[in-house]
Amino acid sequence: MASATRDEWPLALPLAALFIVCFVAPFCVLLALSLHADAQARAFSVAQYAKFFGDTFNLSILWSTLWLAIKATLVCLLFGYPIAWVCSRAPARWQSVLVFVVVLPILTSVVVRTFAWIVILGREGVLNHALRALHVIDQPVPLLFTETGVIAVLAQVQMPLMVLPLFATLSRIDRNLGDASAALGAGAWRTFFRITLPLSTPGLVAGCILVFSACATAFVTQTLIGGARLVYMPLHIYQQAIGANNWPFAAAISVVFTIAVMIVIYALNRVGRTGKAYGDAR
């Protein structure tokens, strides 16, 4: 008799059907539309892609979007790793409190969080006031509508996506390994870089992938903090689709953007596998 818990995969069929009809099919239609010279033309054409790659403006937007997301991911890593590390070593009571604090921002509406940063970063905002009160600056410095501002806000908004997978991996690492390393004479930092860090690679890569893709596509934060002058891919798609009503071109931009994000995610996965193999080899 087959076990009652096995071969229950037909239960996933309704969701699979929904995904094929409402997720895979729309992307196929999008791809098809991007291969047309205009919305009416029936002939196949790569004109939209030629247009995209023929203009350095489009390429610079693509590049600055990916670069923005990479920088925001690195900031998340710099601060997110220590939180996860402290979390995994904290007593159970404090763990809940810390996770609660980390999760609060991601569950508070992204529009609200971004709005909060406008209050902080504006010309008359909290930060400019504080810096002037401390006589660090005489004139208000522009923080809103700058790339630095966007990176800071993205890092704050997406930090939980880095901390949660890292925390999960770090708390699964056998604590005896660290003790063994110490007993064998390795210092705290050496143990961290040679034992803890390599073993936490799966969580680290998962966190980086989630944060990177969230930052690349963070329409609200990019438009409200970046303003109209800093154009990133999501706004570019939106402007071409809704503003200019140029659907085939918007479709081509969407396809290029999706593929570019997938390439970075693939690369991160490869780095993760190499890192893990490196850790295993030691």
Place this chain on the structure above:
Amino acid sequence: MATLASPAANVAAPPPRTQSATWDVRSQRIVFGTLTAIAIVFLIAPTIIVLLTSFTATESLRFPPQGYSLRWYKALLDADQMQAAAWNSLVVAVWTTLACVVLGTAGALGIARSASRFARIADVMFMSPLILPALAFGFAALVYIHLLGFHPSIPLLIVGHVIVCVPFVLRTTIAALAQVDPALFDASASLGAGRALTFRRVTLPLIGRGVGAGAFLAFMASFDNVPVSLFLADERTEVLPIHLWQQIDTNLDVRTAAISGVIIIVTILLMVLAERFAGLSRQLAR
């Protein structure tokens, strides 16, 4: 015997507490502790600042506010458009959550312990909305429903939300299932319980908290969704995040801070409930 015992004793002995070793440990604690402290301030400060600003008595968003009052919260009572948008958001989020729980739980049960190829491909497909650009999906959905001859409406918006929110239910439910001993299901079956009875009396109580945490996340994700709503909602079916986004982008006023305050307070209350009934923090850190 003595020769065998001595290396073991060496390994078990505490690390030598030399000056450099304690400094090593201490410097690590200082570095990680400082970064964590900065990060926690960085994570919480914006929420607190916007909450305090929303109680201002003046017309400016300056922090700290000059005097406190509830005037902007009272002003919300007359903000008809905002209320309509909030109602739409609530309706969409509730239906999205219900659909996500039913489809997501079934999907998780289907793929969690199946070794079939179908299950692995389905797993990748179900999770991809989390990492692919949601805005590209939003636009693809708009093009798709146009091709099929439909117009943006609440039901279509809900379908779009289900696609991007169901991964949350799947993830927490699969994680909960992974903690359950499969022998329990076999035991239930061998004692004569049918599939439905096993699901109701064994499976559901064991994974309920995982499903609950996923439902909570799906609800919040739907209520907060912009990339899909941006394309699938029009003036009639405007949702709250889009309304707020447009308001902040065009004419920023203090009512935005007040509605933000309402959202923050409701979120914290829901989080406390989710923590109590679904053990949210443990579900998330898996």
